[in-house]
Structure formats: structure tokens, C-alpha cells
Amino acid sequence: DIQLTQSPSFLSASVGDRVTITCRASQGISSYLAWYQQKPGKAPKLLIYAASTLQSGVPSRFSGSGSGTEFTLTISSLQPEDFATYYCQQLNSYPRTFGQGTRLEIK
Amino acid sequence: EVQLVESGGGLVQPGGSLRLSCAASGFTFSSYEMNWVRQAPGKGLEWVSYISSSGSTIYYADSVKGRFTISRDNAKNSLYLQMNSLRAEDTAVYYCARDDIAVAGLYYYYYMDVWGKGTTVTVSS
Numbered sequence: 001d002i003q004l005t006q007s008p009s010f011l012s013a014s015v016g017d018r019v020t021i022t023c024r025a026s027q028g029i030s031s032y033l034a035w036y037q038q039k040p041g042k043a044p045k046l047l048i049y050a051a052s053t054l055q056s057g058v059p060s061r062f063s064g065s066g067s068g069t070e071f072t073l074t075i076s077s078l079q080p081e082d083f084a085t086y087y088c089q090q091l092n093s094y095p096r097t098f099g100q101g102t103r104l105e106i107k
Numbered sequence: 108e109v110q111l112v113e114s115g116g117g118l119v120q121p122g123g124s125l126r127l128s129c130a131a132s133g134f135t136f137s138s139y140e141m142n143w144v145r146q147a148p149g150k151g152l153e154w155v156s157y158i159s160s161s162g163s164t165i166y167y168a169d170s171v172k173g174r175f176t177i178s179r180d181n182a183k184n185s186l187y188l189q190m191n192s193l194r195a196e197d198t199a200v201y202y203c204a205r206d207d208i209a210v211a212g213l214y215y216y217y218y219m220d221v222w223g224k225g226t227t228v229t230v231s232s
Contacts, residue, residue, distance in 0.1 A: 034218045044202070044204075046218055046219060089152075091218065095167075096154040098153065
């Protein structure tokens with residue numbers, strides 16, 4: 001199975017900050033990676049797929065990059081509604097594993 | 108409006124069974140592959156199972172293989188998860204999620220673009 005490791009697991013930042021979350025895969029997955037945002041008590045929301053393609057309706061301050069084994073999610077200027085938990089997921093092979101999550105909190 | 112609505116969760120004793128349903132609306136259900144994803148209390152997301160649009164291809168996580176069965180009824184626009192031999196560690200919110208695909212040249216990029224709100228399963232005596 002492909003393991004995904006996100007770093008950091010916890011991130012404290014302020015409104016307006018630029019933040020980057022990293023997701024590393026245990027083996028190459030090309031660009032078969034998605035990023036999701038989840039707020040407490042809510043379902044996950046797709047942000048990015050194919051490593052760097054922004055889902056329709058998602059603000060352009062979100063961006064994704066990477067291929068192979070290392071990927072990043074960047075939020076260029078944090079807004080109050082961005083404080084949530086973020087997950088990466090590989091869709092290269094089954095089982096479709098998720099990273100353990102990165103909790104982004106207000107400093 | 109594109110929508111997925113899960114139902115069927117509840118409290119069940121260890122060793123018991125439960126059948127979850129996911130009702131789809133606002134899109135052509137029979138054209139889409141579907142998944143179940145779960146989240147234990149205070150934990151991260153765990154992919155559980157996948158079924159192709161026709162139902163001919165199915166995958167499971169090792170943690171549920173042999174105990175859970177995914178199925179679908181395209182005539183009823185519904186997805187199901189039959190859960191048997193339930194354990195305490197199956198306690199979670201269960202989400203159904205739609206698969207979509209983006210084609211770029213020779214590459215097919217899958218992603219889960221529509222999610223239900225989830226149904227809660229609690230396994231406890």
C-alpha cells in the first residue's frame with residue numbers, strides 16, 4: 001500500500017499569512033493526488049486534483065504542485081474561513097490512501 | 108442540485124450488521140463510480156470501498172475486506188454498504204463520495220468531487 005505522510009501535522013498561522021503543507025508518498029504516484037479541506041462536523045471538500053488543478057469554485061489563493069513523491073498545497077494569503085484540516089489523497093492505486101491530515105489553526 | 112444523502116447509521120452491538128444507503132440526485136448516477144470513506148471520532152479520513160459505474164469492479168480496504176460489501180442499484184440511484192461482523196473500530200462517520208475524472212492526453216485523473224454529509228455508525232455493547 002502507498003503511504004502518505006503530511007507535514008506538519010499542526011500549523012498555527014495568522015490571517016494574511018502564506019502557508020505550505022507538504023505530502024510525501026512512499027512510492028511514486030505521478031500526479032494522481034488530490035487535496036481536501038474539512039471543517040469540524042462537515043464533509044470533506046475537494047480543493048485540488050491531479051496535483052495542481054484547482055476544482056471549480058475554489059479560490060485562487062489555493063494552489064498545488066508536485067509530482068512523483070512530493071507534493072505541496074499552498075494558501076497564498078490565509079482567510080478566516082481557511083482554518084480547517086487539510087488532507088491529501090493518492091488515487092494512483094487501491095487502496096486510495098489519505099494522509100493523516102494537517103490541522104491549520106489561528107495564531 | 109447535485110446531492111448525496113447517506114442513511115442507515117446507528118448503534119449496533121459488536122458482531123452485528125448494518126446496511127448503509129446513499130441516495131443520489133441531480134446527476135446521472137449510473138455514469139459515475141462511487142466510494143465509501145469513513146472517519147473515526149477525532150481521527151483522519153479512511154477510504155473504505157469503491158464500485159465502478161456498472162458494479163462490475165469493486166475494491167475494499169484490507170480493514171473491511173470479507174466483512175463489508177459494496178453494491179449499487181442504478182435504477183434506484185442508490186449506493187449501499189452492507190457491514191457484517193462489526194467491531195468497535197468500525198465506529199465512524201461514513202461518507203459516500205462520487206468519483207469524477209479529468210482526462211489529459213493519455214492520463215486519467217480521478218478525484219472525489221461530491222460528498223454526502225455522512226451517517227454515524229457506533230459499534231458498542
